[in-house]
Amino acid sequence: MWDKQKTVWFTKMHGAGNDYIYVDTSVYEISDPSSAALKWSSPHTGIGSDGLVLIEASPVADADFAMRIFNADGSEAMMCGNAARCIGKYLYDKGITDKTLIRLYTPSGIKNLLLHVTADGKVDSVTVDMQQPVLCNTRQIATPEGTMVEGIVEVSGVEFKGTFVSMGNPHFVIFTDDVLHTDINLYGNLLEHSPLFPERCNIEFSQVMKDGTVRTRVWERGSGITMACGTGACAVAVAAALTGRCGRESIISMDGGRLKIAWSEADNHVYMTGPAEFVFEGEIPNI
Numbered sequence: 001m002w003d004k005q006k007t008v009w010f011t012k013m014h015g016a017g018n019d020y021i022y023v024d025t026s027v028y029e030i031s032d033p034s035s036a037a038l039k040w041s042s043p044h045t046g047i048g049s050d051g052l053v054l055i056e057a058s059p060v061a062d063a064d065f066a067m068r069i070f071n072a073d074g075s076e077a078m079m080c081g082n083a084a085r086c087i088g089k090y091l092y093d094k095g096i097t098d099k100t101l102i103r104l105y106t107p108s109g110i111k112n113l114l115l116h117v118t119a120d121g122k123v124d125s126v127t128v129d130m131q132q133p134v135l136c137n138t139r140q141i142a143t144p145e146g147t148m149v150e151g152i153v154e155v156s157g158v159e160f161k162g163t164f165v166s167m168g169n170p171h172f173v174i175f176t177d178d179v180l181h182t183d184i185n186l187y188g189n190l191l192e193h194s195p196l197f198p199e200r201c202n203i204e205f206s207q208v209m210k211d212g213t214v215r216t217r218v219w220e221r222g223s224g225i226t227m228a229c230g231t232g233a234c235a236v237a238v239a240a241a242l243t244g245r246c247g248r249e250s251i252i253s254m255d256g257g258r259l260k261i262a263w264s265e266a267d268n269h270v271y272m273t274g275p276a277e278f279v280f281e282g283e284i285p286n287i
């Protein structure tokens with residue numbers, strides 16, 4: 001009989017290509033999730049992922065479940081939009097809940113997940129209330145209208161003008177005319193570690209395309225280039241609206257897929273809608 005604490009049953013899922021290892025901690029105890037994320041995220045000596053997500057019992061009565069997210073470098077983040085959608089699918093498709101409106105406790109507050117279920121009883125997409133964006137002055141410069149919504153960050157002698165938006169985790173959104181030829185490996189890494197971002201930062205490089213979609217590539221704090229970032233897509237949509245590049249609803253087109261974002265005028269909340277997919281399940285020695 002296997003000692004279930006010596007091995008861990010995990011589920012690999014992705015949201016628009018942003019892939020994580022999911023573990024239900026009501027069944028499996030992960031004593032050191034930071035080290036587990038670091039070890040298991042490796043594509044060569046581990047499972048391979050953008051990080052580790054723990055699905056937990058909620059510590060408060062006002063929520064149904066809880067999540068924690070650890071980046072591939074082992075650092076813990078405050079929120080993960082793509083993982084929130086995947087957790088909704090995980091809980092419903094596995095029969096752990098029959099709710100189609102789930103309240104998910106996260107380190108950055110409780111988020112409502114609205115599950116979209118197909119005729120065959122499976123979740124194909126989820127809308128997450130990502131709550132309100134938080135803007136912060138980072139060496140802001142005045143825009144023509146006088147509103148202070150963009151700032152300059154310099155790295156290696158190159159200045160990047162962008163908008164800082166927190167969705168519970170920090171993002172710096174840079175609009176460019178040629179996003180597909182921007183050296184994200186170089187500048188994403190340098191910007192993540194700029195002294196202007198004391199907690200480091202997720203960096204998005206975006207370009208508004210002729211069809212109105214916002215083509216975006218992401219350098220994630222603690223994980224590097226990812227195929228998509230849910231909180232990042234929300235930050236891009238807010239920055240695009242604030243700087244007059246888009247309206248309050250936009251499609252953010254990322255390497256791994258598209259996310260639909262709506263920034264409500266009524267409640268100032270940001271709503272993100274997108275896919276969630278199972279990839280595979282397996283067992284790995286606990287650490």
Ligand SMILES: N[C@H](CCC[C@H](N)C(=O)O)C(=O)O
Pocket residue numbers: 018071076077078079080081082083169170202220221222223226228229230231232
């Ligand atoms: N991929 C996640 C964001 C992870 C953020 C993490 N890299 C951080 O340190 O904030 C998402 O879909 O929102």
